[in-house]
Amino acid sequence: xxxxxxxxxxxxxxxxxxxxxxxxxxxxxxxxxxxxxxxxxxxxxxxxxxxxxxxxxxxxxxxxxxxxxxxxxxxxxxxxxxxxxxxxxxxxxxxxxxxxxxxxxxxxxxxxxxxxxxxxxxxxxxxxxxxxxxxxxxxxxxxxxxxxxxxxxxxxxxxxxxxxxxxxxxxxxxxxxxxxxxxxxxxxxxxxxxxxxxxxxxxxxxxxxxxxxxxxxxxxxxxxxxxxxxxxxxxxxxxxxxxxxxxxxxxxxxxxxxxxxxxxxxxxxxxxxxxxxxxxxxxxxxxxxxxxxxxxxxxxxxxxxxxxxxxxxxxxxxxxxxxx
Amino acid sequence: xxxxxxxxxxxxxxxxxxxxxxxxxxxxxxxxxxxxxxxxxxxxxxxxxxxxxxxxxxxxxxxxxxxxxxxxxxxxxxxxxxxxxxxxxxxxxxxxxxxxxxxxxxxxxxxxxxxxxxxxxxxxxxxxxxxxxxxxxxxxxxxxxxxxxxxxxxxxxxxxxxxxxxxxxxxxxxxxxxxxxxxxxxxxxxxxxxxxxxxxxxxxxxxxxxxxxxxxxxxxxxxxxxxxxxxxxxxxxxxxxxxxxxxxxxxxxxxxxxxxxxxxxxxxxxxxxxxxxxxxxxxxxxxxxxxxxxxxxxxxxxxxxxxxxxxxxxxxxxxxxxxx
Numbered sequence: 001x002x003x004x005x006x007x008x009x010x011x012x013x014x015x016x017x018x019x020x021x022x023x024x025x026x027x028x029x030x031x032x033x034x035x036x037x038x039x040x041x042x043x044x045x046x047x048x049x050x051x052x053x054x055x056x057x058x059x060x061x062x063x064x065x066x067x068x069x070x071x072x073x074x075x076x077x078x079x080x081x082x083x084x085x086x087x088x089x090x091x092x093x094x095x096x097x098x099x100x101x102x103x104x105x106x107x108x109x110x111x112x113x114x115x116x117x118x119x120x121x122x123x124x125x126x127x128x129x130x131x132x133x134x135x136x137x138x139x140x141x142x143x144x145x146x147x148x149x150x151x152x153x154x155x156x157x158x159x160x161x162x163x164x165x166x167x168x169x170x171x172x173x174x175x176x177x178x179x180x181x182x183x184x185x186x187x188x189x190x191x192x193x194x195x196x197x198x199x200x201x202x203x204x205x206x207x208x209x210x211x212x213x214x215x216x217x218x219x220x221x222x223x224x225x226x227x228x229x230x231x232x233x234x235x236x237x238x239x240x241x242x243x244x245x246x247x248x249x250x251x252x253x254x255x256x257x258x259x260x261x262x263x264x265x266x267x268x269x270x271x272x273x274x275x276x277x278x279x280x281x282x283x284x285x286x287x288x289x290x291x292x293x294x295x296x297x298x299x300x301x302x303x304x305x306x307x308x309x310x311x312x313x314x315x316x317x318x319x320x321x322x323x324x
Numbered sequence: 325x326x327x328x329x330x331x332x333x334x335x336x337x338x339x340x341x342x343x344x345x346x347x348x349x350x351x352x353x354x355x356x357x358x359x360x361x362x363x364x365x366x367x368x369x370x371x372x373x374x375x376x377x378x379x380x381x382x383x384x385x386x387x388x389x390x391x392x393x394x395x396x397x398x399x400x401x402x403x404x405x406x407x408x409x410x411x412x413x414x415x416x417x418x419x420x421x422x423x424x425x426x427x428x429x430x431x432x433x434x435x436x437x438x439x440x441x442x443x444x445x446x447x448x449x450x451x452x453x454x455x456x457x458x459x460x461x462x463x464x465x466x467x468x469x470x471x472x473x474x475x476x477x478x479x480x481x482x483x484x485x486x487x488x489x490x491x492x493x494x495x496x497x498x499x500x501x502x503x504x505x506x507x508x509x510x511x512x513x514x515x516x517x518x519x520x521x522x523x524x525x526x527x528x529x530x531x532x533x534x535x536x537x538x539x540x541x542x543x544x545x546x547x548x549x550x551x552x553x554x555x556x557x558x559x560x561x562x563x564x565x566x567x568x569x570x571x572x573x574x575x576x577x578x579x580x581x582x583x584x585x586x587x588x589x590x591x592x593x594x595x596x597x598x599x600x601x602x603x604x605x606x607x608x609x610x611x612x613x614x615x616x617x618x619x620x621x622x623x624x625x626x627x628x629x630x631x632x633x634x635x636x637x638x639x640x641x642x643x644x645x646x647x648x
Contacts, residue, residue, distance in 0.1 A: 001418055003444045006410075010425040014432060014439035017405060028407070028440035032460055033357040042407040042441055042456055048448035049411075081341060083352070083366040085454045086330075094325055101334040108338060115338035116352035117366055120327045123450065124372035130409045130454035132366055136356055 021143065024227065026071050026211070029141050039135040041071040047127040057096050059191050060129070061103025067214070068133035069111055070195040070265040074212035076142040076204035077135040078197065079111060084118040087128040111197060139204070142269070146209040147228035151270040153294040154279075156199055158242040159217050160249070163261020165190030168248075177251040182244035193265035198286045203269055206279045210269035216260040218305065218313050220268055225303040228270070234294030235308040260316040270296050345467065348551065350395050350535070353465050363459040365395040371451040381420050383515050384453070385427030391538070392457035393435055394519040394589040398536035400466040400528035401459040402521065403435060408442035411452040435521060463528070466593070470533040471552035475594040477618040478603075480523055482566040483541050484573070487585020489514030492572075501575040506568035517589035522610045527593055530603045534593035540584040542629065542637050544592055549627040552594070558618030559632040584640040594620050 007023055015023045019030045027041040045051060045067070051060050065082065072079045084104075108114060116134065165186035168175070175183060195212075203210050209228050213220045217239070225232040241249060241258065249255050271279055276292075283290045305313045331347055339347045343354045351365040369375060369391070375384050389406065396403045408428075432438060440458065489510035492499070499507060519536075527534050533552050537544045541563070549556040565573060565582065573579050595603055600616075607614045629637045 001421070006421055006444050010421050011408070011439060011442075011444075014425065014428055015441075017438040017440070019405065020438065020440045023439075023441060026441070028405075030362065030405070030440070030458065030460070032362060033360040036357040036360060038354065038356060038362045038458075040407065040441065040456075040458075042409055042454075043443050044409045044411055044445050044452075044454065046411050046445055046447045046452075049446055081343065081352075081354070083364065083456055084335070085366055085368040087368055087370050087452055097325070097330055097334050101338065104338055114341040114344065115335060115347075116341070116344045116354070117339075117347060117350070117364065118335075119367050120330050120335075121368050121370055122373055123370045123452070125449045126447065128368075128370075128411055128447070128452045128454075130366075130368065130452075132364075132407055132456040134354065134362075134364075136354070 024145070025075065025141070025143050027075055027141065035138050037137050037140060039072060039075060039077045039137055039141055040132055041068055042130065042132040043068050043071070044128060044130040055191070057099035058103035061100045062107045062192055064129045064131050065104065065107045065111070066193045066195055066265065068131045070193060070212045072133055072135050073195050073197060073200045074203065074210050074267045076200050076207065076210065077137045078200050079113050079133055079135050081114040081116040081134050083116050083132040085130040086120045087123040088120070089123045089125050089127065092127060142203050142207045142210045144209055144211050144224055144227035147224065147230055147270040147296045148208055148272065149230070149296060149298060151208050151272055151296040152276060152292050153232060153234060153268065153270050153296060154290050154292055155217065155240065155266055155268050156288060156290050157266040158240045158245060159264055159266065160245045160258025160261055161186050161189035161242055162193070162263035163257050164245055164248050167257060176248050178244070178248055182247060185244045186248070190263065193263065195265055196288065198288060199267055202282055202286060202288060203267065205282065206271045206275045207269040208271060210267060213264040213266045213268055214262055216262050217264065217268070218259045222305050222313070224268060224270070225305055228296070229299055229303055231297035231300050231304055231306065232294060233297055233306045237308070238291060238293045240289070240291040256316040348469070349399065349465070349467050351399055351465065359462050361461050361464060363396060363399060363401045363461055363465055364456055365392055366454065366456040367392050367395070368452060368454040379515070381423035382427035385424045386431045386516055388453045388455050389428065389431045389435070390517045390519055390589065392455045394517060394536045396457055396459050397519050397521060397524045398527065398534050398591045400524050400531065400534065401461045402524050403437050403457050403459050405438040405440040405458050407440050407456040409454040410444045411447040412444070413447045413449050413451065416451060466527050466531045466534045468533055468535050468548055468551035471548065471554055471594040471620045472532055472596065473554070473620060473622060475532050475596055475620040476600060476616050477556060477558060477592065477594050477620060478614050478616055479541065479564065479590055479592050480612060480614050481590040482564045482569060483588055483590065484569045484582025484585055485510050485513035485566055486517070486587035487581050488569055488572050491581060500572050502568070502572055506571060509568045510572070514587065517587065519589055520612065522612055523591055526606055526610060526612060527591065529606065530595045530599045531593040532595060534591060537588040537590045537592055538586055540586050541588065541592070542583045546629050546637070548592060548594070549629055552620070553623055553627055555621035555624050555628050555630065556618060557621055557630045561632070562615060562617045564613070564615040580640040
C-alpha cells in the first residue's frame with residue numbers, strides 16, 4: 001500500500017464536494033461567500049520518517065510549517081494561520097518544547113502567520129506533527145490542471161540541493177570533492193526548505209497551472225503534465241542548479257539525483273507565452289529567480305514528459321518513494 | 325508536562341489573532357467576510373492512548389470524526405467537512421483501511437459532512453489520526469465565557485455512561501450486578517460517542533455559554549465557570565443518568581465515577597431564565613433531552629462550583645487525567 005493507492009481507492013470517493021477538488025491539488029478551497037474562499041492544506045511529519053530524534057527541534061518546527069506554506073504559496077495564495085497537533089511520547093522534555101515553540105515563533109514572524117488552534121496529546125512512542133495551514137483569498141486558486149498549448153514551463157530557485165544534502169549527510173566519508181562550506185549549504189537545504197512568500201503573487205498573476213516540487217522535479221513535472229492532460233517538453237540543459245550543487249553533480253557524474261530527488265520545495269508552473277516579458281520583469285522586481293525550462297505541448301490521453309532530444313523521461317533509481 | 329501547561333506556557337503566546345480566541349474555546353473562528361466565518365477545530369487520536377489495536381477500525385473512524393463534531397456542535401455551528409491525516413505503521417493492512425473508510429462513509433452520511441483534504445504518511449510505530457473539522461457560519465460562535473448572573477445551567481442527554489462503560493470493559497469479572505444488555509449498552513457508549521447535530525441549533529438560539537463534556541461533567545462545569553468568571557451551583561440530584569448507568573451507580577455506591585469520568589460528549593450550556601419555557605419547547609420539538617441542573621451565580625475572582633448543600637466540588641480519584 002502506498003499513499004496514492006489509499007487515496008485513490010478509499011479516500012477520493014469520500015471527497016464528494018467541489019471544494020475538495022477531488023483531492024487533486026493538495027489543498028481544499030472552501031467557498032464561504034461571493035468571491036471569498038478559505039484555502040487550506042494539511043500535512044503531517046513523523047519522527048523516523050520525515051525527521052529524526054537528533055534533529056534540532058527548531059528546525060523540525062520550521063520544516064513542519066514550511067512544507068505546508070510551500071503548498072499554499074504554489075497555489076497563489078498568502079498563508080494566514082495554522083492549526084497544530086502534537087502527539088508526544090515521554091522522551092520529549094520541556095527543553096524540546098521550548099526550542100520547538102521558538103522555531104514556531106521565528107517562522108511566524110518570517111511568514112506573518114499566527115497559531116489558530118490544535119491540540120497536544122500523549123503517544124506511547126514517537127513524535128507526530130500535523131499542521132493545517134489556512135489562507136483567506138478573494139479568487140479561486142491556481143490548480144495543477146490548467147496548462148495550455150504553447151505555455152512556457154518555469155521553475156523557481158534551484159533544483160537538487162536537498163537531495164544532494166541528504167546524500168552528503170548519509171555519506172559523511174565521501175565528500176565528492178566538495179569543501180565544507182558547500183557541504184554545509186546543501187545539508188542545510190535538506191534540513192530546512194526555504195519557500196518564499198512573494199512567489200504566491202507571481203503565481204496568481206501569471207500562472208496557468210502550478211504546484212510545489214516535493215517528489216523530485218521530473219516526477220512533479222509529470223504530475224503537472226498528467227493533471228493538465230498534455231505532453232510537456234523540457235530542456236535538461238536549462239534546469240537551474242546552485243553553484244554548490246553544480247560542483248557536486250559534475251564530480252558525481254549522475255544528474256538523476258537532482259532531477260529525481262525530492263524535497264526541493266520550489267514551484268513549477270506554466271504561463272502563457274504572451275506574459276513572458278511581464279513575468280520576467282515582475283520576478284526581477286520581486287527579486288525571485290525563475291527559469292524557463294520548457295513548453296507545454298498538445299493534449300494527450302497518455303501525457304508524457306520529454307527532453308530536448310524527444311527522449312521520454314522514465315523512472316530512476318533516485319525516484320522519490322512516496323508514502324514517506 | 326501536561327497539555328494545559330504546554331498550551332499556556334508555549335502555545336498561547338503564539339496565538340496572537342482574535343480569530344484564535346487565545347486557544348480558549350477548542351475552536352478558531354476565522355472571519356472571512358462580513359458576517360461570514362469559518363469555524364474549525366483540530367483533534368488527534370493516538371493508538372494506545374485514545375483507542376487500542378483490537379478496536380474495530382469502523383469505530384475508530386467514527387470516534388475520530390465525532391470527537392471533533394462534538395466540539396463544533398457545542399459552539400452552535402453545523403459541521404461542513406473535514407481534513408484527515410493518517411500516520412500508519414506497517415501493521416495496518418488494506419482490510420483495516422477498508423473498514424476505516426467504511427466508518428467514514430457511514431458517518432459522512434449520518435452527519436452530512438464531506439472529506440476536504442489531508443494526507444497519509446508512514447510511521448515507524450503506531451497509528452495516529454488527526455482531523456480538522458470545518459464549519460461555515462454567518463454569526464460568531466457561542467463561547468465558554470458568556471454565562472450571566474441567574475442563567476440556568478443545562479446538560480444534554482445523560483452523564484457517566486462512557487466512564488462506566490470503560491470500567492466494565494476493564495473489570496470483566498465484576499459486573500456490579502448488571503445484565504449483559506446494560507453492560508453492552510454502556511460499553512458501546514465508551515467506544516462511540518453519539519453527538520446530535522440538532523443540538524447546534526438549540527445552542528445557537530438559546531445559549532449564553534457552552535462547551536462539550538469530555539473531561540467529566542464536574543471538571544467541564546468548572547471550566548465553564550472559570551471561563552465566565554462566575555460561581556456556579558448545581559443540584560446533584562438533578563443530574564441525568566441513563567437507566568443502565570443508574571443501575572450501576574446504585575449498586576456501585578460511588579457516583580463520582582459518573583460525575584468526574586470523561587468522554588461523555590454531551591453539551592453543557594447556560595441560558596437566560598427568560599428563555600426557559602421556549603428552550604424546553606424547542607428541545608421537545610427537536611426531540612432532544614435537556615436537563616436543568618443549576619444556576620449561574622455572581623462574578624468572582626475565584627470561580628467555584630457548589631452543590632445544593634453549598635459544598636464545593638473538589639477533585640476526585642476519578643478526575644479525568646488530561647494530556648491523554
